[in-house]
Amino acid sequence: MPARLVELLQHLVNGLSVGTIYALIALGYTMVYGVLKLINFAHGDVYMVGAFSGYYLAGRLVPERAAGAPPPGLAGATLQAALVTLGAMAVCALLGLAIERFAYRPLRGRARLTSLITAIGVSLLLEYGFQLQPIRGLPVAFPPGPTPRFFPELLPRADWSLGGVSLSNYDVIGLAVAVALMIGLQLVVYRTRFGTAMRAVSFDPKVAALMGIPVDRIIAGTFALGSALAAAAAILNAVPRPQIHPLFGLLPGLKAFVAAVLGGIGSVPGAMVGGLALGLAEELVAGYTASSFKDAIAFTVLILVLLFRPDGLFGRARVEKV
Amino acid sequence: MRRLRSLALAVLPLAVALPLLLGLRAVAGPYLTIVLLDVGVNVILAVSLQVVNGFTGQFSLGHAGFMSVGAYTAAKVTLGLADVQLAFLPTAASDAVVFAGALAAGMAAAALAGLLVGLPSLRLRGDYLAIVTLGFGEIIRSVIENSPWLGGALGLTSLPLETGVVGVGLAVVATVVMAWRLLRSTQGRALLAIREDEVAAEAMGVDTTGYKVRAFVISAAFAGLAGGLVAHLIGSISPGNFGFVRSMEIVVMVVLGGLGSISGAVVAAAGLTVALELLREFQAYRMVAYALLLIVVMLARPQGLLGTRELWEPWRRRRTGGAA
Structure with a gap:
């Protein structure tokens, strides 16, 4: 294959791998925005907590292997990886429920600014709470403190080269898991009673309540679902890029928000497409021009979207009425 | 006559403050001076943020970004003109004039940055603004860190130490007078109308x-002023001084004091600054404390310490309802 094509394909592979992460986080933003019309500022930090809960769970489940000991069988490793991922998703779902219950629900019906400020408070609390020194007497070193930790290798890494394009099993697994989760989410949203109720609440919470839909419970469920997806994204991201620290959710969170806006905030397919598009755009621009401005790309995209198509690719223009 | 009156109202406070500040400078010891300067800068930041977050009801999280634009511009000006001596003035006066010019340049640059950020994002709903300004702060920081001309991550050093009690005091008075006069003007009424109900304001013909955007530009300019003062207070600046944490500090002051209250912002800024000064050993818990403070204030007293009232009008329930 010509070198330029190989380079392009390599960028596409990398862009897709990052884009699926953005897409999974963006889904949480967009679903919560759909039902509450609130940008859950703390979502990026839920993602961070997901990575750390995976880290602690793996520390318990995958004991340190002595040098020279045989590697665990593939089946065993897969089971462990799945358990860690599901465990982290469960932890984050609970965290999402707690945040909703204690920080957002008491403020429902008050000024929008109030919830926004609380959301920022929750975000700061998670970011800086995790940076405190570990509490003595706990079985694990929690909070982790400000120094970066290294996420354990859940599965043995295998690298392949397809005609010059390097690809690892992590990329393939990541993509497969992300696609499976998105299909699952699509089924939940469009084929279950919960999903129908969620769409009804998103359409009009007051009418939904009149129709007998338990709005509070649906909102709580939406938080749990979005947070679990963020945790899955965190594990998928932390396995190939293992450095994790308490502030590392900030930037992916912001970028995923941009992805959600790009796709049209409130739209589930929009978040997926927006995430993939943003990941690809970032990788391509960084790959062909200067990589030091990689982080600025997302914000350029955001400003362009806000200027030219503020409702995003999949959003419908809605006029605010009194 | 009207014009004369408004000019007098703008200049008079400065004229009254000047002798008081000169007296304060003579009396205050070195430690008290440092605390006072800190308090002054934070008051400028909090009151200027109040214009956007309190009066207009928008939510900016990038105040430190505008501060850094002002700081770097002012620093570049004073460094560039370090050897310039205005022929008709003694050295000290010449330096003060250069410093004032540098501060003005910083304000102008910050105002321009405010215009650039505000124009696209202010056409949309408030939550977008929060994220865009947050992102803007991060972009500014990464741009500065990647530009050798601005000293990169190390920053600029050996700036002349021009900032003193009198300069900061005058800037504080100017900021408060600006906010006060703004609030009582047609422009201020329009801002309050936008805060109370944007749709209704638009229906009444307010160019929301x-x-x-104008509120945003004014607020950014005064953040730039604070930045210029800070730069020449410590003598060195680096991108780390103007991170997200700094922006959040200012937001906490405004929220705690009450969104919409000038005196609330002043009291909260001064109180928090002094409290931090007294609690230096507990630095590690500072951000956690801010976070809890934000959440608890929102849950228990969302209007903040003073709400939209001022310190001297405790009896009035809502200023916006009055016919003043």
Whole structure:
């Protein structure tokens, strides 16, 4: 294959791998925005907590292997990886429920600014709470403190080269898991009673309540679902890029928000497409021009979207009425 | 006559403050001076943020970004003109004039940055603004860190130490007078109308986007002023001084004091600054404390310490309802 094509394909592979992460986080933003019309500022930090809960769970489940000991069988490793991922998703779902219950629900019906400020408070609390020194007497070193930790290798890494394009099993697994989760989410949203109720609440919470839909419970469920997806994204991201620290959710969170806006905030397919598009755009621009401005790309995209198509690719223009 | 009156109202406070500040400078010891300067800068930041977050009801999280624009511009000006001596003035006066010019340049640059950020994002709903300004702060920081001309991550050093009690005091008075006069003007009424109900304001013929952008530009300019003062207070600046944490500090002051209250912002800024000064050993818990403070204030007293009232009008329930 010509070198330029190989380079392009390599960028596409990398862009897709990052884009699926953005897409999974963006889904949480967009679903919560759909039902509450609130940008859950703390979502990026839920993602961070997901990575750390995976880290602690793996520390318990995958004991340190002595040098020279045989590697665990593939089946065993897969089971462990799945358990860690599901465990982290469960932890984050609970965290999402707690945040909703204690920080957002008491403020429902008050000024929008109030919830926004609380959301920022929750975000700061998670970011800086995790940076405190570990509490003595706990079985694990929690909070982790400000120094970066290294996420354990859940599965043995295998690298392949397809005609010059390097690809690892992590990329393939990541993509497969992300696609499976998105299909699952699509089924939940469009084929279950919960999903129908969620769409009804998103359409009009007051009418939904009149129709007998338990709005509070649906909102709580939406938080749990979005947070679990963020945790899955965190594990998928932390396995190939293992450095994790308490502030590392900030930037992916912001970028995923941009992805959600790009796709049209409130739209589930929009978040997926927006995430993939943003990941690809970032990788391509960084790959062909200067990589030091990689982080600025997302914000350029955001400003362009806000200027030219503020409702995003999949959003419908809605006029605010009194 | 009207014009004369408004000019007098703008200049008079400065004229009254000047002798008081000169007296304060003579009396205050070195430690008290440092605390006072800190308090002054934070008051400028909090009151200027109040214009956007309190009066207009928008939510900016990038105040430190505008501060850094002002700081770097002012620093570049004073460094560039370090050897310039205005022929008709003694050295000290010449330096003060250069410093004032540098501060003005910093304000102008910050105002321009405010215009650039505000124009696209203020056309939309408030939550977008929060994220865009947050992102803007991060972009500014990464741009500065990647530009050798601005000293990169190490920053600029050996700036002349021009900032003193009198300069900061005058800037504080100017900021408060600006906020006060703004609030009582047609422009201020429009901002309050936008805060109370944007749709209704628009229906009454208020150019909501235009007024929001103007508020944003004014607020950014005064953040730039604070930045210029800080730069020449410590003598060195680096991108780390103007991170997200700094922006959040200012937001906490405004929220705690009450969104919409000038005196609330002043009291909260001064109180928090002094409290931090006294609690230096507990630095590690500072951000956690801010976070809890934000959440608890929102849950228990969302209007903040003073709400939209001022310190001297405790009896009035809502200023916006009055016919003043």
